[in-house]
Amino acid sequence: xxxxxxxxxxxxxxxxxxxxxxxxxxxxxxxxxxxxxxxxxxxxxxxxxxxxxxxxxxxxxxxxxxxxxxxxxxxxxxxxxxxxxxxxxxxxxxxxxxxxxxxxxxxxxxxxxxxxxxxxxxxxxxxxxxxxxxxxxxxxxxxxxxxxxxxxxxxxxxxxxxxxxxxxxxxxxxxxxxxxxxxxxxxxxxxxxxxxxxxxxxxxxxxxxxxxxx
Numbered sequence: 465x466x467x468x469x470x471x472x473x474x475x476x477x478x479x480x481x482x483x484x485x486x487x488x489x490x491x492x493x494x495x496x497x498x499x500x501x502x503x504x505x506x507x508x509x510x511x512x513x514x515x516x517x518x519x520x521x522x523x524x525x526x527x528x529x530x531x532x533x534x535x536x537x538x539x540x541x542x543x544x545x546x547x548x549x550x551x552x553x554x555x556x557x558x559x560x561x562x563x564x565x566x567x568x569x570x571x572x573x574x575x576x577x578x579x580x581x582x583x584x585x586x587x588x589x590x591x592x593x594x595x596x597x598x599x600x601x602x603x604x605x606x607x608x609x610x611x612x613x614x615x616x617x618x619x620x621x622x623x624x625x626x627x628x629x630x631x632x633x634x635x636x637x638x639x640x641x642x643x644x645x646x647x648x649x650x651x652x653x654x655x656x657x658x659x660x661x662x663x664x665x666x667x668x669x670x671x672x673x674x675x676x677x678x
Contacts, residue, residue: 481650484646484650485647485650488643488646488647488650489647491639491643492640492643492644492647495636495637495639495640495643496640498633498636499633499636499637499640502629502633503637505613505616505617506617506633508613509613509614509616509617510617512610512613512614513614513617513618516614519610521607521608521610521611522607522608523587523605523606523607523608524605524606525603525604525605526563526603526604526605526606527601527602527603528562528563528601528602528603529599529600529601529602530561530562530599530600530602531597531598531599531600532554532557532593532598532599532600533557533598534598536553536554536557536598537593537595537598539551539553539554540554540578540593540595543573544573544574544575545573545574545575546573547570547571547572547573548570548571548573549567549568549569549570549571550566550571550578550580554566554593555567558591558600562591562600562602563604564582564589564591564602564604566580569581569582575595576594576595576596577592577593577594577595578592578593578595579591579592579593580592580593582604583620583621584604584621585611585612585615585616585620585621585622586606586607586608586609586611586612586613586614586615587604587605587606587607587611587612588604588605589602589603589604589605590602590603591603648662
């Protein structure tokens with residue numbers, strides 16, 4: 465092949481390399497920007513979860529008792545057994561008088577009472593309605609900010625919107641890692657320790673799992 469014919473091929477290769485470098489860098493920095501704050505949150509809560517036994521939590525409990533008006537109590541109807549959401553009228557009244565957000569989660573119905581569990585990140589809550597008297601008892605327990613963030617890390621009792629956020633965040637992390645891997649491959653010739661470091665990142669957790677986890 466003559467030098468004149470080789471020159472266009474080299475130029476085309478350089479153009480392709482430049483295109484992929486620009487594309488990968490764009491995807492890499494965009495995904496890193498999207499992941500930044502959430503990655504910090506999940507990294508910090510990974511440490512707090514790993515040492516949760518050493519982090520003291522001071523639970524705080526709030527208890528409220530109220531009387532449901534007869535007109536609202538009648539909205540419960542005649543259902544006696546099973547599970548079903550509270551009627552809208554009842555839920556709206558409870559939202560107004562108690563620090564709760566009832567939503568559409570199912571309650572447990574019996575002839576004597578209606579019991580609604582209200583689990584939440586970093587704590588728990590419940591309420592019961594006496595179907596004869598209309599007495600409502602509500603209790604909420606919180607275990608502090610660290611417990612709240614730890615439960616967000618696990619997606620525990622955080623709702624559908626947070627689960628969607630975790631999935632989207634995970635996809636952004638995949639883009640960040642995969643584009644980073646391709647960038648490593650493209651720069652590996654100029655950075656001789658690229659693949660030894662990658663191999664170390666693979667070997668270290670693998671060896672710990674094989675040698676110390678039984």
